Amino acid sequence: MNTGYFSYPLPANEPVLNYAPASAEKATLKAVLAELKSQTLDIPMYIGGEEVRTGKTENIRPPHETAHVLGQFHKGDASHVKQAIEAALAAKKEWSSLSWEARAGIFLKAADLIATKYRPYMNATTMLGQSKNAYQAEIDAACELIDFLRFNVHFLSEIYRQQPISGPGMHNRVEYRPLEGFVLAVTPFNFTAIGGNLPASAALCGNVVVWKPANTQVYSAQMFMRILKEAGLPDGVINLVYVDGPVIGDVCFSHRDFAGVHFTGSTGVFNKMWETIGKNMNNYKSYPRIVGETGGKDFVMVHPSADVDIVVTALLRGAFEFQGQKCSAASRAYIPSNIAAAVKEKLVAGVKSFKMGTVEDFTNFVNAVIDEKSFKNIESYLAKAKNSSDASIWVGGNADSSKGWFVEPTVIEAKDPKFVTMCEEIFGPVLTVHVYPENEFEATLELVNTTSPYALTGSIISRDRYAIELASERLRDAAGNFYINDKPTGAVVGQQPFGGARASGTNDKAGSMLNLYRWLSARTVKETFAPPTDYAYPFMKEA
CATH class of the missing domain: 3.40.605.10 (Aldehyde Dehydrogenase; Chain A, domain 1)
Incomplete structure (x- = not known):
């Protein structure tokens, strides 16, 4: 029996606990x-x-402690x-x-x-x-x-x-x-x-x-x-x-x-x-x-005007949080030649600063990939990068299964923008970057749009509003969730409804x-x- 109209107002998002040192939630x-x-x-x-x-x-x-x-x-x-x-x-x-x-x-x-x-x-x-x-x-x-x-x-x-x-x-x-x-x-x-x-x-x-x-x-x-x-x-x-x-x-x-x-x-x-x-x-x-x-093969498109620190932070978090095992993870990035050296230096330093290990050590930023099948699949892509003249590894590239399914966070530079790791979903801590001539931003937008069959998430990082507008229009069908000056991950319920089209x-x-x-x-x-x-x-x- 219906006895009234019942109100369920728009809720607030659940607050995120930070697990700071000496906090009650961390101890619990x-x-x-x-x-x-x-x-x-x-x-x-x-x-x-x-x-x-x-x-x-x-x-x-546990993927990080397979003996237990x-x-x-x-x-x-x-x-x-x-x-x-x-x-x-x-x-x-x-x-x-x-x-x-x-x-x-x-x-x-x-x-x-x-x-x-x-x-x-x-x-x-x-x-x-x-x-x-x-x-x-x-x-x-x-x-x-x-x-x-x-x-x-x-x-x-x-x-x-x-x-x-x-x-x-x-x-x-x-x-x-x-x-x-x-x-x-x-x-x-x-x-x-x-x-x-x-x-x-x-x-x-x-x-x-x-x-x-x-x-x-x-x-x-x-x-x-x-x-x-x-x-x-x-x-x-x-x-x-x-x-x-x-x-x-x-x-x-x-x-x-x-x-x-x-x-x-x-x-x-x-x-x-x-x-x-x-x-x-x-x-x-x-x-x-x-x-x-x-699936997804999610992109970060970087404009020549972009702030290097914003780019590097977006890539470090977007590509390597949860070992890149997010449908939305940043897995391909397009870096303009004018800031490529600075991005590389800070990106490599950032990856080298990561601690990797078990989840019980809260100082670890990176943990293990999910299972042996995933581990071996990621290893196969790392081997392709190591053995190809079209790619080079900036940092990482190794894997160790002695205690768990650990894959080093890896950054690959693809000289060929259609290199396999720029096109195929890997679902691991692997980011592939392509350095494009800084005066070819518009042509690179078309490359972003046509390289992958997927269209889940993507982002544009730029201080130039005209460039942001252009990228937003040219990449309209390339991502169901599009981010401006941010990483392409982290959709929040009620704020960014999540999903993509094409093969996503x-x-x-x-x-x-x-x-x-x-x-x-x-x-x-x-x-x-x-x-x-x-x-x-x-x-x-x-x-």
């Missing part, structure tokens, strides 16, 4: 890190109201995906008919739980499981996830308020229904907040969800799932399963009630999903919603109303108060 976080390392978790899948353990387990090891075991998670198979779908569909009727304020209350409570008692646990599981330093975990697993939960409630309340006009003798309204069927959420390792938002945003809209996180993010994903349950999320609304990607695709994409996929991951996987869904269109009850944020995805902007519309199906209702009783119209009479 270190204590939780020690607590978690002293345990070996047994992590089940969550299907309906059951904790499902298969006995087929896989170890979770944090726990094991129970791997599922196709039968568990089918169970998850059945549990979701069984929960759908009650969940979709639950009052809006009740649904909102669950996710707002989850946000408050993360902001308070579970903040150090969300951060610590992210630090240990994904090798993020304290600050990178704080802005991700705490602040961004809290913001997603709170802002989504506000945005959905604004959508519900959008209603049509009514003519005389009638009343019109629009109902924003959940999709008919279940939603599949497939989430990546690199952002705990994305892992939480993709299933939660669809569920907030009244949908039921099957959630498959990356195996390398299970440690923090299970923590968020436990928080949702404590916040009152009913059984079966979100079902967390740990299965291989092809397995979940085979089951979900062939199911009649498949209603949509919310995806963040590689472009190749997303393309395969789209192809499979297209081939199965005759099987579905409705046209599925396909929402994806995929469907640009449905997570953390905005645009994304939530994708998980709603509108129904227009017209009620006529004095219905006509004669088919004839006045124009039909002559006198």
